Structures are given as C-alpha cells and as structure tokens.
Amino acid sequence: MNKRLEEVWSEIVRMNPGESEFHQATKEVLGSLGPVLEKNPEFARLKMLQRMAEPERQIIFRVPWQDDRGEVHINRGYRVEFNSALGPYKGGLRFHPSVTLGVIKFLGFEQIFKNALTGLPIGGGKGGSNFDPKGKSDDEIMRFCQSFITELYRHLGEHTDVPAGDIGVGGREIGYLFGQYKRITNRWEAGTFTGKGLDWGGALVRTEATGYGAVFFIQEMLHAAGEVVEGKTCLVSGSGNVAVFAIEKLEQLGAKTVACSDSDNVLHDPDGIDLELLKELKVDGRERLSAYVERRPTAKLLPAGSIWSIPCDLALPCATQNELNEQDARTLVKNGCIAVSEGANMPSTAEAVAVFQEAGVLFGPGKAANAGGVATSALEMQQNASRDSWSFEYTEKRLSDIMAGIHDTCLETAEEFGSPRDYVLGANIAGFRRVARAMTAYGLV
Ligand code: NDP
Numbered sequence: 001m002n003k004r005l006e007e008v009w010s011e012i013v014r015m016n017p018g019e020s021e022f023h024q025a026t027k028e029v030l031g032s033l034g035p036v037l038e039k040n041p042e043f044a045r046l047k048m049l050q051r052m053a054e055p056e057r058q059i060i061f062r063v064p065w066q067d068d069r070g071e072v073h074i075n076r077g078y079r080v081e082f083n084s085a086l087g088p089y090k091g092g093l094r095f096h097p098s099v100t101l102g103v104i105k106f107l108g109f110e111q112i113f114k115n116a117l118t119g120l121p122i123g124g125g126k127g128g129s130n131f132d133p134k135g136k137s138d139d140e141i142m143r144f145c146q147s148f149i150t151e152l153y154r155h156l157g158e159h160t161d162v163p164a165g166d167i168g169v170g171g172r173e174i175g176y177l178f179g180q181y182k183r184i185t186n187r188w189e190a191g192t193f194t195g196k197g198l199d200w201g202g203a204l205v206r207t208e209a210t211g212y213g214a215v216f217f218i219q220e221m222l223h224a225a226g227e228v229v230e231g232k233t234c235l236v237s238g239s240g241n242v243a244v245f246a247i248e249k250l251e252q253l254g255a256k257t258v259a260c261s262d263s264d265n266v267l268h269d270p271d272g273i274d275l276e277l278l279k280e281l282k283v284d285g286r287e288r289l290s291a292y293v294e295r296r297p298t299a300k301l302l303p304a305g306s307i308w309s310i311p312c313d314l315a316l317p318c319a320t321q322n323e324l325n326e327q328d329a330r331t332l333v334k335n336g337c338i339a340v341s342e343g344a345n346m347p348s349t350a351e352a353v354a355v356f357q358e359a360g361v362l363f364g365p366g367k368a369a370n371a372g373g374v375a376t377s378a379l380e381m382q383q384n385a386s387r388d389s390w391s392f393e394y395t396e397k398r399l400s401d402i403m404a405g406i407h408d409t410c411l412e413t414a415e416e417f418g419s420p421r422d423y424v425l426g427a428n429i430a431g432f433r434r435v436a437r438a439m440t441a442y443g444l445v
C-alpha cells in the first residue's frame with residue numbers, strides 16, 4: 001500500500017476504534033486500489049475511498065424478547081446501510097453470538113463491491129444480531145424475529161433496503177421476519193426480502209446459489225488455467241447453507257469432497273461425503289455432524305480447526321471469517337492444493353492470502369466467489385417485480401452466466417492493471433470502479 005493509502009487507512013482505523021474485522025476488510029480493498037487511483041486521480045480528489053468507508057446510515061436497536069419459560073432477554077440489532085449508489089441496500093442478516101458492529105460493518109463493506117461485481121442494480125448493506133439461535137425453540141425464534149423486525153421494518157422496502165439470510169438466518173427466519181413485516185405495513189411486498197419460501201414469493205435456486213456459485217467460480221478459474229473440477233479431491237469447511245450446496249455441485253461435476261465441519265468438529269469421510277445423509281441431517285434437520293458418524297461408522301470426527309491439514313486439490317472455506325490462517329495455507333500448499341474459492345466472507349486471513357498468491361494457487365476471494373447468493377437474490381427481486389417465477393434450469397443458467405461474467409471481469413481487470421491472475425486485485429478494482437463512477441455521476445451526496 002502506498003503512503004497516501006496508508007494515511008487513508010489509518011484514518012479509518014482512528015474513526016472506527018476496536019472494529020478489527022472492519023479494519024481488515026478495508027485494508028484488503030485499499031491494498032488493491034493504488035493503480036486505479038493513478039489512472040483515475042479524480043477518484044482520490046473526490047475522496048471516494050473515505051466516502052465508501054463511511055456507511056450512509058447505521059441503525060442500532062434494542063431487541064427484547066421472552067423465552068419459553070417467560071424469562072426476558074435483551075439482544076442488540078444492527079442494520080448498516082452502507083452504500084446505495086447502485087441500487088437499494090442489499091445484504092443478509094446474521095444471527096450469531098459473535099456479531100458486533102465491526103463484524104456487520106466488515107460484511108456490509110464487502111457487500112458493496114460484491115454486489116457491484118454482479119452487474120445487477122443492488123447497493124450494499126448488512127445487518128443482524130448477537131442473538132444465538134442454537135438450542136432455541138421454534139417459538140423463541142419466532143418471537144425474536146418478530147421483535148427484531150418490529151423495530152427494523154421502518155427502514156426497509158423493495159426500493160430502500162432488502163435483507164436476506166446469512167449465518168443463523170435461513171428460510172424459517174425469513175418467514176417470521178416477512179410475516180411480521182407484512183402484518184405491520186399491511187403490504188404484501190415480496191421484494192423487501194429475499195430467500196423466501198417457494199410458496200410465498202421465493203425463487204428456485206436461491207437456496208443453492210451461494211454454494212453452487214462458489215463452485216462455478218472455481219470451475220472458471222480452473223478452465224482458465226487448463227484444468228477441470230472432475231476427479232478432484234475437495235475440502236469444504238462449514239456444514240450450513242453454503243457448504244452443503246457447494247458439496248452438491250462438486251459432486252455433480254465429478255469431484256469428491258472428503259471433509260466438512262461445524263464449530264465443534266471436522267467430519268472426515270475418505271470415501272466421499274454421503275450427500276443424501278448430510279442433507280437429511282443438516283438441511284431437513286438441525287443436527288450436529290456427530291450424528292453423521294453414528295450413521296456412517298467409516299467416517300471420523302477430528303478436532304475443530306483441523307480441516308485444512310487433510311490433503312486436497314481444491315479448498316472451499318464456507319464457514320466464517322478468519323477460519324483459515326497462514327499456517328493452514330502453508331499446509332494446503334505443501335499438500336498440493338491448486339485452487340481456493342471462498343464461499344464464506346473473508347474466511348482467509350491476509351497472511352493466508354499472501355501464501356496462496358506467492359505459491360501460485362488460484363485464489364478466488366469471497367466478494368467474487370460467493371457473489372452467486374446475492375446475485376440470485378437480485379434475480380428473486382426481478383421475479384417479484386414482474387410477478388413471475390422462473391424454472392430451476394433457467395435460473396441456474398443465469399447464475400452460472402453471472403459467475404462466469406464475474407470471473408472474466410476479475411481476470412480482465414487484473415490484466416489491465418498488469419497483475420495477471422490476481423483475482424483479489426481484479427475483484428477490488430472492478431467493484432470499486434463501478435461504484436465510484438456512479439458516485440461521481442451523482443455529485444457530492
Ligand atoms: P449457516 O448458518 O447456514 O452455516 C454456517 C456454518 O459455519 C455452520 O456449519 C457453522 O457451524 C459454521 N460456523 C459459523 N460460525 C462459526 C464459527 N465462529 N466457528 C466455526 N464454525 C462456524 O450459514 P451460511 O452457510 O449461510 O454462511 C456461511 C458463510 O457464507 C458466512 O461467512 C456467510 O457470510 C457466507 N455467505 C453466505 C451467503 C448465503 O447466501 N447464505 C452468501 C454469501 C456468503 P455451527 O453449526 O457449529 O455454528
């Protein structure tokens with residue numbers, strides 16, 4: 001990073017004390033932007049970086065709710081409306097005890113550039129709560145969601161701010177949130193949420209989209225390097241929405257996934273994960289991975305955090321931020337891993353990314369590789385706006401075309417700026433440029 005960008009970043013750190021994930025995400029983007037500021041000095045003059053690092057609006061609110069025994073609980077709710085240059089604020093809600101303002105800001109900041117890369121009309125935002133859904137009854141989840149949206153509803157709308165899922169928020173939670181939103185506003189406004197159920201405005205492929213998209217992205221990177229997915233051995237961390245459908249698409253393309261994980265354990269199944277069993281436990285049920293081993297004794301449970309020590313060709317981190325560190329990256333490289341596609345947001349530390357890049361591993365950063373989820377959310381909004389619903393095949397083709405487009409944009413942008421195959425630089429510059437051009441057109445707003 002050059003001296004001028006260092007100064008911009010120091011000011012971001014000073015303005016946002018203690019928000020380590022936000023500092024990390026902004027540093028990563030700024031680290032790529034030197035060449036584009038040289039080419040377009042007006043972006044520096046207009047203070048585009050400083051403006052993009054400051055959310056347009058941040059909403060923080062109390063979420064009181066009662067558990068099944070009548071005990072009162074207070075959680076904190078967030079929605080960071082980061083940037084609406086390209087469209088309504090768009091991004092998921094995360095319910096996890098680790099959620100802080102800094103976590104939501106890092107996710108919202110990434111979302112600006114990710115959404116820009118899709119080429120679709122969506123701005124960037126993110127929200128959530130430090131509420132822990134684990135071990136809660138359906139009734140408790142419903143009461144929490146109703147309380148959460150009773151405050152947040154006034155800030156939402158299909159042309160304003162459109163939430164979706166993320167960690168701890170899936171179809172069940174979107175149902176409770178949308179139901180209460182509909183009740184308060186007296187509007188059946190489907191385009192205000194995405195990730196809805198298929199009977200009430202949802203879109204085919206949205207559930208699968210992030211995981212499938214991360215695999216389409218690695219497929220594109222491999223093709224560009226004269227390689228294929230077929231026959232490869234893969235590691236996919238996590239066992240939630242993104243991980244399960246990444247494993248499914250890898251299987252469809254003839255690759256074998258030998259391990260996945262949750263926050264307690266790593267599941268190692270050297271014969272290849274039994275997708276039907278995994279889906280029965282994790283998609284239809286809310287089981288832990290330990291239940292898999294009870295049903296399939298040839299599989300083993302390993303300690304949490306050890307997934308990256310298993311030899312593989314392809315690695316897809318699909319759990320959470322900073323789950324893959326420098327040592328993990330070195331182990332993957334030593335064991336012959338040739339490509340990494342980030343299904344999660346910022347799962348690799350900055351040091352890990354540097355190891356991959358130095359070793360010539362094809363590396364697809366989250367804001368490009370996991371953009372299939374939000375892109376398909378935008379397709380859900382299109383279907384809602386036209387009161388239409390598309391077939392699975394058509395929607396999946398749209399998704400794969402969008403992922404190929406993002407891949408090519410990153411590759412071409414990296415070449416334009418003299419760093420061939422640097423998908424990090426390509427993604428950051430291409431995303432930034434689209435937002436910066438729109439903001440320039442609007443004047444100082
Ligand atoms: P889910 O809640 O469905 O699954 C999350 C998975 O990650 C679970 O297996 C969970 O294990 C594990 N996990 C979560 N937090 C931690 C932690 N602190 N340490 C270890 N493991 C953890 O979420 P998603 O699959 O939707 O999201 C996964 C990642 O993908 C996130 O980074 C998210 O931001 C990103 N993403 C999601 C998109 C989407 O459309 N859903 C779109 C783009 C990115 P456990 O059950 O033990 O908690």
Ligand code: 2IT
Nearest residue numbers: 091092164166373374377
């Ligand atoms: O991180 C993400 O891109 C998501 N959680 C999906 C956001 C969305 O609006 O579909």
